[in-house]
Amino acid sequence: MHALTEAGIRRSLVNCSRSEAAAMTPPRDLAARDWPSLDVLGWRDARAELRGYLVHEHDGGVVGIALRAADTKMSSRRSAMCLLCHEVQTAAAVSLFTARRVGEAGRNGNTVGTYICADLDCAHRAQEVPPTARHLDEDAQAAAVAERAEGLRQRLAAFTADVLRR
Ligand SMILES: [Zn+2]
Numbered sequence: 083m084h085a086l087t088e089a090g091i092r093r094s095l096v097n098c099s100r101s102e103a104a105a106m107t108p109p110r111d112l113a114a115r116d117w118p119s120l121d122v123l124g125w126r127d128a129r130a131e132l133r134g135y136l137v138h139e140h141d142g143g144v145v146g147i148a149l150r151a152a153d154t155k156m157s158s159r160r161s162a163m164c165l166l167c168h169e170v171q172t173a174a175a176v177s178l179f180t181a182r183r184v185g186e187a188g189r190n191g192n193t194v195g196t197y198i199c200a201d202l203d204c205a206h207r208a209q210e211v212p213p214t215a216r217h218l219d220e221d222a223q224a225a226a227v228a229e230r231a232e233g234l235r236q237r238l239a240a241f242t243a244d245v246l247r248r
Contacts, residue, residue: 098182124202167234208233
């Protein structure tokens, strides 16, 4: 994705009020990010425990989605899969997030929910060789990573389309 500024991120948020967008705490080190390799910028709000954000390029523009994490954690003895990057990890590292829909649906309390890595750092996990491909040669591993990143982009686009649907 293209590099974003703090102001650009605030402007990109589609499903929260102006005051909520103003209260958003941006991620640290924005200028130091490796933007071209990022498919999505995701982070938890350092000053609002349950808030998080996913910002990515969608339909030729930049769309930022404000999320709210469920305040109950799942057991660390079980495993769970992030439904965006498909990383399987302990259930405590995955959280149920809800996003308010845009427009009237959102004002009426309509939300979209899904299980996502609790730290919202799916972009970096999708760049790792999946466990199922670790025994393969370099080319096959690169193909597995490319497929994984493509899967993340598709699932993210579907999630965003759901939030934007009026
Ligand atoms: Zn994830």
